Amino acid sequence: MNQKLAKKNRPKNLNLFTIRLPINALVSILHRATGCALFMILPVILLLLQWSLHSAEDLQLVLAFLHTPFIKLVLMGLAWAFFHHFFAGIRHLAMDVHWMTTLMKARYTSKVVMVLGLLATLVVSITLWL
Amino acid sequence: MWIELLTKRYPGMRAWLSQRLTGLAMALYSVLAVGRFFYLAPSDHAAWVDFFQPLWWRVLTMLFWLALTLHAWLGIRDVFKDYVPNATLRSVLLQGLVILLWLYLAWAAYLLFA
Numbered sequence: 570m571n572q573k574l575a576k577k578n579r580p581k582n583l584n585l586f587t588i589r590l591p592i593n594a595l596v597s598i599l600h601r602a603t604g605c606a607l608f609m610i611l612p613v614i615l616l617l618l619q620w621s622l623h624s625a626e627d628l629q630l631v632l633a634f635l636h637t638p639f640i641k642l643v644l645m646g647l648a649w650a651f652f653h654h655f656f657a658g659i660r661h662l663a664m665d666v667h668w669m670t671t672l673m674k675a676r677y678t679s680k681v682v683m684v685l686g687l688l689a690t691l692v693v694s695i696t697l698w699l
Numbered sequence: 700m701w702i703e704l705l706t707k708r709y710p711g712m713r714a715w716l717s718q719r720l721t722g723l724a725m726a727l728y729s730v731l732a733v734g735r736f737f738y739l740a741p742s743d744h745a746a747w748v749d750f751f752q753p754l755w756w757r758v759l760t761m762l763f764w765l766a767l768t769l770h771a772w773l774g775i776r777d778v779f780k781d782y783v784p785n786a787t788l789r790s791v792l793l794q795g796l797v798i799l800l801w802l803y804l805a806w807a808a809y810l811l812f813a
Contacts, residue, residue, distance in 0.1 A: 604774050611771070615806050622751065622810070625744035655729065658722050665719060 592679040600657040603650035610647060641697050648693040653686035718773045721766035728763040757811045764807040768800050 590598070617635075620627045634640060660682050664670050669678045704712045735756075741747045751757060775796055783789040 601774075601778065605778060608771050608775055611767075611803055615803060615810065619806075619810055622748060628744045628747060655726060658726065662719060662723060 649690040721770040
Protein backbone atom coordinates (compact mmCIF):
# COMPACT_ATOMS: atom_id res chain seq x y z
CA MET A 570 0.00 0.00 0.00
CA ASN A 571 2.74 2.42 0.98
CA GLN A 572 4.69 1.50 -2.11
CA LYS A 573 1.71 2.17 -4.35
CA LEU A 574 1.21 5.56 -2.78
CA ALA A 575 4.87 6.40 -3.18
CA LYS A 576 4.64 5.50 -6.85
CA LYS A 577 1.60 7.69 -7.29
CA ASN A 578 3.17 10.69 -5.59
CA ARG A 579 6.42 10.46 -7.45
CA PRO A 580 7.08 13.85 -9.04
CA LYS A 581 6.86 13.99 -12.81
CA ASN A 582 8.51 16.60 -14.92
CA LEU A 583 7.80 16.30 -18.59
CA ASN A 584 8.35 19.95 -19.45
CA LEU A 585 11.52 19.78 -21.50
CA PHE A 586 12.08 23.54 -21.18
CA THR A 587 12.64 23.26 -17.44
CA ILE A 588 15.31 20.58 -17.82
CA ARG A 589 18.83 21.93 -18.13
CA LEU A 590 20.98 19.44 -19.97
CA PRO A 591 24.53 18.99 -18.67
CA ILE A 592 27.07 19.76 -21.40
CA ASN A 593 27.88 16.05 -21.87
CA ALA A 594 24.21 15.29 -22.51
CA LEU A 595 23.94 18.25 -24.87
CA VAL A 596 26.90 17.05 -26.97
CA SER A 597 25.43 13.55 -26.95
CA ILE A 598 21.91 14.47 -28.11
CA LEU A 599 23.34 16.86 -30.70
CA HIS A 600 25.52 14.01 -31.98
CA ARG A 601 22.35 12.03 -32.57
CA ALA A 602 20.39 14.94 -34.03
CA THR A 603 23.17 15.94 -36.41
CA GLY A 604 23.52 12.31 -37.47
CA CYS A 605 19.82 12.26 -38.41
CA ALA A 606 20.17 15.54 -40.30
CA LEU A 607 23.16 14.24 -42.24
CA PHE A 608 21.26 11.07 -43.07
CA MET A 609 18.35 13.09 -44.44
CA ILE A 610 20.48 15.10 -46.87
CA LEU A 611 22.10 12.00 -48.43
CA PRO A 612 19.79 12.01 -51.50
CA VAL A 613 20.43 15.73 -52.02
CA ILE A 614 24.19 15.14 -51.96
CA LEU A 615 23.89 12.35 -54.53
CA LEU A 616 21.59 14.46 -56.71
CA LEU A 617 23.90 17.49 -56.65
CA LEU A 618 26.90 15.27 -57.37
CA GLN A 619 25.12 13.71 -60.34
CA TRP A 620 24.11 17.09 -61.81
CA SER A 621 27.48 18.70 -61.18
CA LEU A 622 29.29 15.89 -63.01
CA HIS A 623 26.76 15.69 -65.85
CA SER A 624 27.69 18.78 -67.88
CA ALA A 625 29.28 22.23 -67.60
CA GLU A 626 25.84 23.91 -67.79
CA ASP A 627 24.44 21.70 -65.04
CA LEU A 628 27.48 22.42 -62.89
CA GLN A 629 26.79 26.15 -63.29
CA LEU A 630 23.17 25.57 -62.24
CA VAL A 631 24.27 23.62 -59.17
CA LEU A 632 26.78 26.34 -58.22
CA ALA A 633 24.19 29.09 -58.76
CA PHE A 634 21.77 27.16 -56.55
CA LEU A 635 24.40 26.70 -53.82
CA HIS A 636 25.16 30.44 -53.92
CA THR A 637 21.65 31.68 -53.18
CA PRO A 638 21.56 33.34 -49.72
CA PHE A 639 18.98 30.97 -48.27
CA ILE A 640 20.89 27.88 -49.37
CA LYS A 641 24.06 29.41 -47.94
CA LEU A 642 22.32 29.54 -44.56
CA VAL A 643 21.29 25.89 -44.98
CA LEU A 644 24.89 25.01 -45.89
CA MET A 645 26.10 26.74 -42.71
CA GLY A 646 23.71 24.60 -40.69
CA LEU A 647 24.81 21.44 -42.48
CA ALA A 648 28.47 22.34 -42.08
CA TRP A 649 27.88 22.68 -38.35
CA ALA A 650 26.01 19.34 -38.32
CA PHE A 651 28.95 17.66 -40.06
CA PHE A 652 31.62 19.20 -37.83
CA HIS A 653 29.74 18.53 -34.62
CA HIS A 654 29.13 14.92 -35.61
CA PHE A 655 32.79 14.61 -36.66
CA PHE A 656 34.29 16.00 -33.44
CA ALA A 657 31.77 14.35 -31.12
CA GLY A 658 32.49 11.06 -32.91
CA ILE A 659 36.22 11.44 -32.32
CA ARG A 660 35.43 12.14 -28.66
CA HIS A 661 33.49 8.86 -28.54
CA LEU A 662 36.44 6.99 -30.04
CA ALA A 663 38.76 8.54 -27.45
CA MET A 664 36.44 7.44 -24.65
CA ASP A 665 36.25 3.93 -26.15
CA VAL A 666 39.99 3.60 -25.57
CA HIS A 667 39.48 4.94 -22.02
CA TRP A 668 40.86 8.36 -22.68
CA MET A 669 39.27 11.39 -20.98
CA THR A 670 36.63 9.36 -19.18
CA THR A 671 36.40 11.00 -15.75
CA LEU A 672 33.50 13.43 -15.29
CA MET A 673 35.67 16.54 -15.19
CA LYS A 674 37.64 15.52 -18.27
CA ALA A 675 34.47 14.49 -20.11
CA ARG A 676 32.97 17.92 -19.40
CA TYR A 677 36.11 19.55 -20.66
CA THR A 678 36.19 17.53 -23.91
CA SER A 679 32.48 18.26 -24.41
CA LYS A 680 33.27 21.97 -24.36
CA VAL A 681 36.18 21.39 -26.74
CA VAL A 682 33.83 19.54 -29.14
CA MET A 683 31.28 22.39 -29.05
CA VAL A 684 33.93 25.05 -29.62
CA LEU A 685 35.71 23.15 -32.42
CA GLY A 686 32.39 22.52 -34.19
CA LEU A 687 31.43 26.19 -34.02
CA LEU A 688 34.92 27.39 -35.01
CA ALA A 689 35.05 25.12 -38.07
CA THR A 690 31.55 26.32 -39.03
CA LEU A 691 32.75 29.91 -38.67
CA VAL A 692 35.65 29.25 -41.07
CA VAL A 693 33.30 27.66 -43.62
CA SER A 694 30.79 30.52 -43.21
CA ILE A 695 33.47 33.15 -43.85
CA THR A 696 34.55 31.44 -47.08
CA LEU A 697 30.88 31.02 -48.03
CA TRP A 698 29.93 34.68 -47.67
CA LEU A 699 33.17 36.38 -48.77
CA MET B 700 39.89 -14.78 -26.80
CA TRP B 701 38.35 -11.35 -27.36
CA ILE B 702 38.13 -12.17 -31.08
CA GLU B 703 35.24 -14.43 -30.10
CA LEU B 704 33.30 -11.36 -29.04
CA LEU B 705 33.16 -10.26 -32.68
CA THR B 706 31.54 -13.42 -34.02
CA LYS B 707 27.86 -13.86 -34.83
CA ARG B 708 27.17 -14.95 -31.26
CA TYR B 709 27.65 -11.39 -30.04
CA PRO B 710 25.77 -9.16 -32.51
CA GLY B 711 25.81 -6.15 -30.17
CA MET B 712 29.57 -6.24 -29.94
CA ARG B 713 29.83 -6.47 -33.71
CA ALA B 714 27.48 -3.54 -34.20
CA TRP B 715 29.45 -1.51 -31.70
CA LEU B 716 32.77 -2.19 -33.40
CA SER B 717 31.34 -1.70 -36.92
CA GLN B 718 29.94 1.67 -35.93
CA ARG B 719 33.35 2.78 -34.63
CA LEU B 720 35.40 1.43 -37.54
CA THR B 721 33.08 2.87 -40.20
CA GLY B 722 33.09 6.20 -38.36
CA LEU B 723 36.87 6.22 -38.25
CA ALA B 724 37.10 5.29 -41.95
CA MET B 725 34.70 8.11 -42.91
CA ALA B 726 36.60 10.62 -40.76
CA LEU B 727 39.87 9.71 -42.50
CA TYR B 728 38.25 9.90 -45.94
CA SER B 729 36.70 13.28 -45.12
CA VAL B 730 40.05 14.77 -44.16
CA LEU B 731 41.62 13.29 -47.28
CA ALA B 732 38.79 14.55 -49.51
CA VAL B 733 38.99 18.10 -48.17
CA GLY B 734 42.79 18.06 -48.53
CA ARG B 735 42.58 16.73 -52.08
CA PHE B 736 39.92 19.29 -52.98
CA PHE B 737 42.07 22.21 -51.82
CA TYR B 738 45.22 20.71 -53.37
CA LEU B 739 43.68 20.21 -56.82
CA ALA B 740 41.30 23.21 -56.50
CA PRO B 741 39.07 22.25 -59.46
CA SER B 742 37.91 25.46 -61.11
CA ASP B 743 35.73 24.25 -64.01
CA HIS B 744 33.64 21.28 -65.09
CA ALA B 745 36.55 19.42 -66.73
CA ALA B 746 38.65 19.72 -63.58
CA TRP B 747 35.68 18.59 -61.46
CA VAL B 748 35.24 15.49 -63.63
CA ASP B 749 39.00 14.90 -63.41
CA PHE B 750 38.69 15.05 -59.64
CA PHE B 751 36.64 11.84 -59.79
CA GLN B 752 38.60 10.30 -62.67
CA PRO B 753 41.38 8.28 -60.92
CA LEU B 754 40.28 4.74 -60.21
CA TRP B 755 41.88 4.69 -56.75
CA TRP B 756 39.83 7.76 -55.77
CA ARG B 757 36.60 6.25 -57.07
CA VAL B 758 37.31 3.00 -55.20
CA LEU B 759 38.09 4.96 -52.03
CA THR B 760 34.90 7.00 -52.44
CA MET B 761 32.90 3.82 -52.93
CA LEU B 762 34.42 2.35 -49.76
CA PHE B 763 33.47 5.59 -48.01
CA TRP B 764 29.89 5.22 -49.16
CA LEU B 765 29.87 1.58 -48.04
CA ALA B 766 31.04 2.66 -44.58
CA LEU B 767 28.42 5.41 -44.60
CA THR B 768 25.70 2.89 -45.46
CA LEU B 769 26.61 0.66 -42.54
CA HIS B 770 27.08 3.59 -40.17
CA ALA B 771 23.75 5.16 -41.14
CA TRP B 772 21.97 1.83 -40.76
CA LEU B 773 23.35 1.26 -37.24
CA GLY B 774 22.68 4.86 -36.19
CA ILE B 775 19.16 5.30 -37.56
CA ARG B 776 18.27 1.79 -36.35
CA ASP B 777 19.19 2.88 -32.82
CA VAL B 778 17.10 6.02 -33.20
CA PHE B 779 14.07 3.94 -34.28
CA LYS B 780 14.67 1.49 -31.42
CA ASP B 781 14.67 4.36 -28.93
CA TYR B 782 11.79 6.48 -30.20
CA VAL B 783 9.37 4.12 -31.99
CA PRO B 784 7.81 1.85 -29.35
CA ASN B 785 5.23 0.36 -31.75
CA ALA B 786 6.82 -2.85 -33.06
CA THR B 787 4.87 -2.95 -36.33
CA LEU B 788 5.64 0.63 -37.24
CA ARG B 789 9.27 0.17 -36.24
CA SER B 790 9.69 -2.87 -38.45
CA VAL B 791 8.13 -0.99 -41.40
CA LEU B 792 10.48 1.96 -40.81
CA LEU B 793 13.50 -0.35 -40.55
CA GLN B 794 12.60 -2.05 -43.82
CA GLY B 795 12.15 1.34 -45.46
CA LEU B 796 15.55 2.37 -44.13
CA VAL B 797 17.22 -0.72 -45.59
CA ILE B 798 15.59 -0.18 -49.00
CA LEU B 799 16.61 3.49 -48.99
CA LEU B 800 20.22 2.71 -48.09
CA TRP B 801 20.44 0.04 -50.81
CA LEU B 802 19.08 2.55 -53.33
CA TYR B 803 21.65 5.17 -52.28
CA LEU B 804 24.42 2.57 -52.48
CA ALA B 805 23.39 1.58 -56.02
CA TRP B 806 23.10 5.25 -56.95
CA ALA B 807 26.59 6.01 -55.63
CA ALA B 808 28.01 2.99 -57.50
CA TYR B 809 26.29 4.19 -60.69
CA LEU B 810 27.71 7.71 -60.31
CA LEU B 811 31.22 6.46 -59.66
CA PHE B 812 31.54 3.57 -62.08
CA ALA B 813 28.97 3.92 -64.86
